[in-house]
Amino acid sequence: MADRRPRKVGILTSGGDAPGMNAAIRAITRTALKEGLSVIGFYRGYEGVVNKHYTELERKSVANIVQRGGTILRSARCAEFMTPAGRDKAADNLRELGVDVLFVIGGDGSLKGALALREHWDGQVIGLPGTIDNDLDGTDYTIGYFTALDTAVHAIDKVRDTADAFERIFLVEVMGRMAGFIALGVGIGCGAEEVLVPERDFELRSLINRIQDSRATGKLSCIIVVAEGVVHRGVKSLDERITIHDSSMLAKEIQRETGLDSRAVILGHIQRGGNPAALDRMLASMLGTYAVEAALKGETDVMAGIHAQKRCLVPLAETWAERKSLDDFMLHVQHTLA
Ligand code: F6P
DSSP: OOSSOOOEEEEEEOSSOOTTHHHHHHHHHHHHHHTTOEEEEESTTHHHHHTTOEEEEOTGGGTTOTTOOSOTTOOOOOTGGGSHHHHHHHHHHHHHHTOOEEEEEESHHHHHHHHHHTTTOOSEEEEEEBOTTOOOTTOSOOBTHHHHHHHHHHHHHHHHHHHHHHTOEEEEEEOOTTOOHHHHHHHHHTTOSEEEOTTSOOOHHHHHHHHHHHHHTTOOOEEEEEEHHHHHHOEEOTTSSOEEOOHHHHHHHHHHHHOSOEEEEEOGGGGGOSSOOHHHHHHHHHHHHHHHHHHHTTOOSEEEEEETTEEEEEETTHHHHSOOOOOHHHHHHHHHHO
């Protein structure tokens, strides 16, 4: 807990950008200004702190951005900041600029950086969960997750049309790093026949059996949503001779075995862009205001999140200490409805 009222705050967005980051910047800026604090925004995440690349933020600087994807402060992964010398430099700059509180909007790497910075700097750090992956523990949702779901679901609706027309199997690879939150949400939202997530083991042989059974019941097409973490980890080929690390290869293996036309679609970075969904705007706005109010109460080394419809402050280290678990009931729903 800090013992004196902050006067100046800094904001940065770091790591993979997420729709809603701008809404969070706006909420932090406007709440802080209303409380009489001055606000600066660092460009390109920690790189802006290390190299003193920043801008003053005023009410008007954040006008008309609540609806925009990306981040007006840009984002990056800064190699220099990962070294103790880089963090020392960042800490010196924060002291020189008179920053009392640093708000870090990003995923687990960015929040780890925030806590590491505290070993060099005695200001306050408050994290906001900004990642489409929804993989930070302690918060039910992260800023950007809802938009990524919508983007992927709409894309897969289109894939479904052509899959039906050609009676094909489609593997659709979605993002999420080593977590399956995007895949599971999207799978339910688009009525996928199968969802493969890194949190659960799966066997290619039984997947193929299920595809063949479903074809036998007269289903025209089959959508398999694959979390990228599944292919990054690798899938054993049917003869167990090789490990497949690529969705297109996996589609070929399925085609070889079933004789059914199969294709792979990798949705990629479209999931990170676009106008934020209303839920992401709401979450980002709420957490931005809440984070500033927490800072004024002297809080530090915490992430502002939401759990069971209640705002919460989670110690930074707890947001990555354990793997956030997928909801078993959601998996059950997907299996039941597929
Ligand atoms: O963490 C967000 C994310 O989009 C992940 O889902 C994905 O694995 C990664 O970032 C991609 O990173 P990059 O944009 O550096 O390729």
